[in-house]
Amino acid sequence: MNIALVWLRDDLRLDDQPALRAALDRGLRPLPVYIHAPEEEGAWVPGAASLAWRRRSLAALADALERRGSRLLLSRGPTLAALQALAARTGAEAVLWTRRYEPAIEQRDAHIKRSLRQAGLHAESFNGALLFEPWDLATRQGDPYRVFTPFWKSARAHWRAPVTWDAPARLPALDAVDLSAGERLDDLLPAPRPAWDAGFWQRFTPGEDGARAALHAFLDGAVHGYAQGRDFAAEAGTSRLSPHLHHGELSVRRIAAAVLAAGDAIAEADRDRFLAELGWREFAHHVLHHYPRVPDHNLDPRFDDFPWAPADETQLEAWRHGRTGVPIVDAGMRELWHTGWMHNRVRMVVASWLSKHLRQHWRHGARWFWDTLVDADLANNTQGWQWTAGTGADAAPYFRVFNPVSQARRFDPDGAYIARWVPELAGLPLPARFAPWEHPELARRLAPAYPPRPQVELAAGRADALAAFATLRRGAP
Numbered sequence: 001m002n003i004a005l006v007w008l009r010d011d012l013r014l015d016d017q018p019a020l021r022a023a024l025d026r027g028l029r030p031l032p033v034y035i036h037a038p039e040e041e042g043a044w045v046p047g048a049a050s051l052a053w054r055r056r057s058l059a060a061l062a063d064a065l066e067r068r069g070s071r072l073l074l075s076r077g078p079t080l081a082a083l084q085a086l087a088a089r090t091g092a093e094a095v096l097w098t099r100r101y102e103p104a105i106e107q108r109d110a111h112i113k114r115s116l117r118q119a120g121l122h123a124e125s126f127n128g129a130l131l132f133e134p135w136d137l138a139t140r141q142g143d144p145y146r147v148f149t150p151f152w153k154s155a156r157a158h159w160r161a162p163v164t165w166d167a168p169a170r171l172p173a174l175d176a177v178d179l180s181a182g183e184r185l186d187d188l189l190p191a192p193r194p195a196w197d198a199g200f201w202q203r204f205t206p207g208e209d210g211a212r213a214a215l216h217a218f219l220d221g222a223v224h225g226y227a228q229g230r231d232f233a234a235e236a237g238t239s240r241l242s243p244h245l246h247h248g249e250l251s252v253r254r255i256a257a258a259v260l261a262a263g264d265a266i267a268e269a270d271r272d273r274f275l276a277e278l279g280w281r282e283f284a285h286h287v288l289h290h291y292p293r294v295p296d297h298n299l300d301p302r303f304d305d306f307p308w309a310p311a312d313e314t315q316l317e318a319w320r321h322g323r324t325g326v327p328i329v330d331a332g333m334r335e336l337w338h339t340g341w342m343h344n345r346v347r348m349v350v351a352s353w354l355s356k357h358l359r360q361h362w363r364h365g366a367r368w369f370w371d372t373l374v375d376a377d378l379a380n381n382t383q384g385w386q387w388t389a390g391t392g393a394d395a396a397p398y399f400r401v402f403n404p405v406s407q408a409r410r411f412d413p414d415g416a417y418i419a420r421w422v423p424e425l426a427g428l429p430l431p432a433r434f435a436p437w438e439h440p441e442l443a444r445r446l447a448p449a450y451p452p453r454p455q456v457e458l459a460a461g462r463a464d465a466l467a468a469f470a471t472l473r474r475g476a477p
């Protein structure tokens with residue numbers, strides 16, 4: 001039985017795995033291989049939290065493969081050379097993989113495909129990450145979409161029931177194959193020391209089994225009432241599937257199929273709202289593919305002249321470490337630091353604080369998220385930052401500045417989220433917990449360790465942001 005290299009990247013699963021399926025369908029013996037080559041990801045080398053997750057996900061995948069009689073081969077880049085050497089050593093006739101859409105990766109992969117084919121190998125890639133690939137949908141004029149609503153309307157009109165493929169119970173053995181070139185996981189991706197990631201694993205279990213368990217927990221729980229519950233920061237009102245999706249431990253088709261299969265058991269409003277969130281992920285990948293400069297440049301070029309404040313390391317450090325003096329912002333930044341994840345509503349609030357009240361360029365925030373999020377995803381992170389900063393596709397207009405105190409009152413009404421992540425505020429009663437500076441006596445007595453004032457005064461920060469925006473509008477075409 002001839003061999004096919006199944007080159008695994010952000011698709012660390014066996015279920016609904018199109019490259020693995022293609023190998024088996026062609027009667028080839030799959031040799032699953034992961035090649036570590038972060039430097040090939042251009043300016044967006046995976047961040048520390050993402051790599052900590054990947055390490056665990058690879059360990060889980062290796063176990064799953066061994067349970068089925070196969071193996072995971074770990075190797076090091078440069079990727080093309082590693083694939084060629086491996087194909088030569090094992091006599092593989094094909095290299096199969098799932099597509100990615102990050103600009104540097106798309107270019108690299110196209111080069112790899114050409115080179116492998118020139119060398120006489122069968123090289124083929126598949127869609128395993130999206131419901132709609134970026135080129136599947138276009139406006140009537142044939143252009144890419146820049147606005148979510150018509151994009152999603154078109155997606156729903158072209159919707160086909162997601163077809164999924166179950167993980168095989170057994171895989172062909174690789175006993176006779178020379179796997180001596182394989183590296184040890186501990187050498188390739190050493191465990192973080194000190195173990196700054198310990199808090200991540202109290203919330204998340206990387207790997208396919210953890211992903212499945214998270215999906216089932218969501219379907220049994222938070223999906224009911226999701227349309228409203230998704231906004232409340234203190235509750236587990238969302239699926240928390242984002243790191244599993246980013247690392248490809250669960251396919252989006254599998255998730256969509258499971259939600260649809262539940263039928264009337266899930267209220268229509270909850271189902272449609274959840275599918276639309278998956279739709280935002282689809283849209284982010286569409287935009288990233290068609291506008292590959294967006295991770296570093298405003299999608300709306302009018303903002304190229306925006307008077308951002310000069311980078312202020314003191315302010316940025318306080319923001320990064322949850323010492324801004326604004327409770328909901330600090331709670332979010334500390335949740336991120338401890339768990340590698342932050343609630344979506346709070347992501348918007350902290351991003352707005354940075355890019356509007358502090359007028360720091362959104363890129364500073366995107367970089368910090370990139371390094372600290374376990375779900376750091378170039379398409380989604382870029383979109384989240386550009387949307388909140390008002391510079392992107394379908395952006396919230398710049399003049400809509402989130403008020404972090406009213407956001408906290410509305411989406412953390414009991415102050416439980418703030419108390420959990422900023423324990424020095426837990427003894428402060430409501431409403432002082434939302435805005436301690438408005439209750440200075442109480443704050444001095446009951447929360448002496450917390451900054452007495454916000455980094456910038458709320459009304460002044462908002463007024464400055466709007467004044468900066470007004471100069472832009474005067475100058476705009």
Ligand SMILES: Cc1cc2nc3c(=O)[nH]c(=O)nc-3n(C[C@H](O)[C@H](O)[C@H](O)COP(=O)(O)OP(=O)(O)OC[C@H]3O[C@@H](n4cnc5c(N)ncnc54)[C@H](O)[C@@H]3O)c2cc1C
Nearest residue numbers: 238239240241242277278280281344347376377380381384
């Ligand atoms: C500033 C900022 C940065 C962000 N950075 C990232 C990032 O790096 N990686 C990331 O996956 N998401 C990012 N998001 C989007 C969103 O916050 C997360 O996807 C969501 O919080 C993940 O939690 P969940 O899985 O419980 O989401 P759920 O509400 O359960 O949604 C299900 C899935 O839909 C997708 N999704 C949900 N909301 C969005 C959205 N607004 N945009 C794109 N996809 C979405 C995610 O894949 C998510 O797992 C960012 C948002 C903002 C405002």
